[in-house]
Amino acid sequence: MEFQTLQLTQEGRVATVWLNRPDVRNAFDETAIAELTRVFDMLDERTDVRAVVLAAHGQAFCAGADLNWMKKMAGYSHAENLDDAGRLARMLQSIYRCSKPVVARIQGDCYAGGVGLAAACDVVVAGEGVKFCLSETRLGLIPATISPYVVKALGAQASRRFFLTAEIIPAAEAHRLGFVHELAPADALDERVAGIVRALVAASPNAVREAKRLVQDVAGRSIDDALVNDTVVRIADIRASNEGREGIQSFLEKRKPSWCQ
Known part of the structure; x- marks a missing residue:
C-alpha cells in the first residue's frame, strides 16, 4: 500500500502509522484524510497486527488543517463543506472504531484537528514539551x-474553556486533565510507548478488542437494567470464548497463554 502523506511500518505485531508531511508540520488535507481512513480500515482487518501506534515525523505531531486546503475550503458551497466535513468525520471514526488498540505518540505541537487525532486514540503518550491547542475560534x-472525541477525552468542563478561548494547553495540564495518559521526556518517548505496546500485545487480542468496545459502549450510559443485562451477556460471552477459556486454563496451569507464543 503506497501513500503520499503517510508512512506505514510494522515490527512484529505492532504497526506504526507515521504522519509524513514534516515540511508542513504534518497538517492534513483531503489526501491525508483519505489515506488515514484507508490505512486504519486496512489495519482493522489485519490478523497479524495486534496494536497500532499513530506517530509523526518531524518537529510537530500535527498542526491541524493544511493552509492550501483551508484556502480551497473558503470557496466551498454549503454542500461541498458537508461532503468535506463528512470525510474528516469518517477518518476520525476509522481510528476510534478500529478493533486494534491505538496509541498516540505526540511530540511538538498538536493543534486543532491534531487534537482530534489524539483524542480518537485509546492511549495518549506525550513529550513533556508538547503544546495542545484547540485553535478554531481564532x-x-x-x-x-472532532468534538465528540475531544469532549470524551478532555471532559466537558475543560472543553468549555479551551473550545472557547483557544488557549495553549501545556502537556502537563493536558496530563492533569486526563487527556494525556502519560508524560515522558523527549528522549524517553519511544521507550514509554514501547512499554504500553508490550502490555497490549501480551493481552488476549479478543479481550482487548472487546474491552475497547466495552468502554465505548458503557461510557455515559445510565446504570439501568438494560446496561446491567448487557454487561452480564458480555462477560458470559467472553468466558465461553476460546481465548477466555485458554486464558483461565493457562493461569491455572501457570503457563503462558497461546497468544503470547
Missing part, C-alpha cells in the same frame, strides 16, 4: 467534527 470556526 479563525472564526468551531471544533465541531
